[in-house]
Amino acid sequence: MQLVWLRNDLRLDDHPALHGAARARSGVLAVAVLTPEQWRAHDAAPARIAFWLATLRRLQDELATRNIGLRVLSARYFTDIPALLLQLARDSGARGLWFNREYPLDEARRDALVTATFRAAGIPVTACDGDCVLPPGSLATAAGTCFRVFTPFARTWRRELAATGWTPLPTPDQQPALPAGDAVPESLPGWPAAFRADLWPAGGAAARRRLAQFVAREHPDYADRRDFPAMDGTSGLSPYLACGALSARQCVAAVAAHAGTRDWLGDSWVGELIWRDFFRHLIAAFPDLSRWRPFRPEVEARIRWRDDAHRWQSWCRGETGFPMVDAGLRQLLATGWMHNRVRMIAASFLTKLLGIDWRLGARFFMRHLIDGDFASNLGGWQWCASVGADAAPYFRIFNPIIQGRRFDPEGDYLACWLPELAALPPARRHDPAAASAAGRPLPIIDYRAARAASLAGYQAGG
Numbered sequence: 001m002q003l004v005w006l007r008n009d010l011r012l013d014d015h016p017a018l019h020g021a022a023r024a025r026s027g028v029l030a031v032a033v034l035t036p037e038q039w040r041a042h043d044a045a046p047a048r049i050a051f052w053l054a055t056l057r058r059l060q061d062e063l064a065t066r067n068i069g070l071r072v073l074s075a076r077y078f079t080d081i082p083a084l085l086l087q088l089a090r091d092s093g094a095r096g097l098w099f100n101r102e103y104p105l106d107e108a109r110r111d112a113l114v115t116a117t118f119r120a121a122g123i124p125v126t127a128c129d130g131d132c133v134l135p136p137g138s139l140a141t142a143a144g145t146c147f148r149v150f151t152p153f154a155r156t157w158r159r160e161l162a163a164t165g166w167t168p169l170p171t172p173d174q175q176p177a178l179p180a181g182d183a184v185p186e187s188l189p190g191w192p193a194a195f196r197a198d199l200w201p202a203g204g205a206a207a208r209r210r211l212a213q214f215v216a217r218e219h220p221d222y223a224d225r226r227d228f229p230a231m232d233g234t235s236g237l238s239p240y241l242a243c244g245a246l247s248a249r250q251c252v253a254a255v256a257a258h259a260g261t262r263d264w265l266g267d268s269w270v271g272e273l274i275w276r277d278f279f280r281h282l283i284a285a286f287p288d289l290s291r292w293r294p295f296r297p298e299v300e301a302r303i304r305w306r307d308d309a310h311r312w313q314s315w316c317r318g319e320t321g322f323p324m325v326d327a328g329l330r331q332l333l334a335t336g337w338m339h340n341r342v343r344m345i346a347a348s349f350l351t352k353l354l355g356i357d358w359r360l361g362a363r364f365f366m367r368h369l370i371d372g373d374f375a376s377n378l379g380g381w382q383w384c385a386s387v388g389a390d391a392a393p394y395f396r397i398f399n400p401i402i403q404g405r406r407f408d409p410e411g412d413y414l415a416c417w418l419p420e421l422a423a424l425p426p427a428r429r430h431d432p433a434a435a436s437a438a439g440r441p442l443p444i445i446d447y448r449a450a451r452a453a454s455l456a457g458y459q460a461g462g
């Protein structure tokens with residue numbers, strides 16, 4: 001019997017740990033550990049946890065088709081896990097433990113602790129890589145270090161992928177008998193079971209369907225449509241990727257299969273998956289990022305963040321008086337998701353124009369996002385605040401009104417999330433004065449003055 005520890009890799013296919021453990025056909029027991037206190041300490045959104053539990057329930061049925069059982073254990077914190085897992089291994093007579101690596105610091109330490117505990121007990125542990133297309137450690141600069149700049153990382157990533165050739169792993173082998181399992185709870189005390197199942201039906205089958213549909217229908221126009229939040233121009237796959245119902249390699253494989261002889265490696269959607277890998281390589285190589293330290297402390301040292309409850313609360317509630325920012329926050333609060341372009345506008349607004357610490361914004365996003373992902377969220381926030389690896393230069397400050405007019409020219413996104421504005425002609429919906437006359441709050445800052453203050457702060461130290 002082999003034990004497979006499931007985390008944010010809730011899928012049957014392209015799962016290196018399941019695949020490896022199942023090869024001996026001597027029986028596989030999967031185990032998931034619920035850690036509500038740790039989730040809270042990590043700012044996990046209730047919607048993300050509810051989606052994760054629903055995905056685990058679907059996966060249990062899929063595992064059963066291969067005679068793989070699922071045990072569900074409960075712990076408070078990561079530090080409680082080694083003893084619990086070892087007990088399960090002893091009770092079930094497991095001869096080995098398998099898992100797919102996770103790269104943020106707390107997760108890496110948890111895995112090291114579990115590995116040490118099992119090895120001390122004489123049970124072998126196999127750590128696999130299933131979270132990235134190309135895992136941390138597999139790509140390096142000529143000097144042998146982790147890339148700090150995206151473009152050479154992406155170039156090397158593409159070259160490596162073209163050279164190595166790969167396909168996602170198949171479904172794990174059928175096992176001799178189904179071990180007894182546990183029911184996956186619908187919800188946990190203090191964690192409401194709500195997520196937008198109408199937008200993201202849980203489970204691997206739904207994820208694969210959406211991937212196939214996206215690649216066939218929307219993907220050809222992705223480069224032209226991805227920045228327009230009123231269009232269905234992006235895949236909407238991030239919640240599935242975040243809990244691992246789908247692997248990044250399955251996404252790349254779907255693009256490759258659909259492209260035929262066309263050059264798919266240069267594809268802009270694949271480029272976004274490379275950003276995902278890039279942030280994972282960074283978080284694995286630079287543990288300080290997991291300690292909420294900026295990649296470029298020398299830039300942050302020049303900034304004095306403001307402690308301004310009114311500005312902060314207005315942003316959190318979507319009441320800044322800047323329609324594009326407010327619509328984004330409303331979308332986040334209503335669905336647990338925000339379009340990438342609007343994430344950039346909202347994050348740039350909070351950090352550069354309101355002068356509020358990116359850490360607060362990053363935590364707020366994590367507490368609400370159904371696709372909350374520590375590495376991508378941290379990378380996105382540090383990029384927007386100009387303190388990250390290969391980040392936007394400090395003088396690039398998004399004007400939320402111009403951004404709105406460019407990327408939501410008909411004001412459809414605004415009318416959807418701020419219905420007060422639907423009666424205004426499209427051209428006027430992005431205008432804060434017209435919006436406040438239509439019932440929206442007055443702008444909480446003067447854009448020009450805030451921009452000048454931000455530039456002065458980033459240049460000179462507050």
Ligand SMILES: Cc1cc2nc3c(=O)[nH]c(=O)nc-3n(C[C@H](O)[C@H](O)[C@H](O)COP(=O)(O)OP(=O)(O)OC[C@H]3O[C@@H](n4cnc5c(N)ncnc54)[C@H](O)[C@@H]3O)c2cc1C
Pocket residue numbers: 226234235236237238239241242272273275276279338339340341343344347365369371372373374376377378379380381384
């Ligand atoms: C401030 C900020 C915070 C963010 N927080 C998160 C987060 O917590 N979780 C998260 O998954 N993404 C995050 N992103 C990245 C991006 O906004 C989302 O991945 C994207 O909006 C998800 O929508 P989609 O699946 O339709 O993306 P698509 O455009 O279809 O892209 C496909 C996949 O590529 C990955 N991806 C796309 N853009 C990025 C990016 N810029 N960085 C890293 N990976 C990317 C995602 O896994 C996404 O599902 C953040 C971006 C910013 C600017």
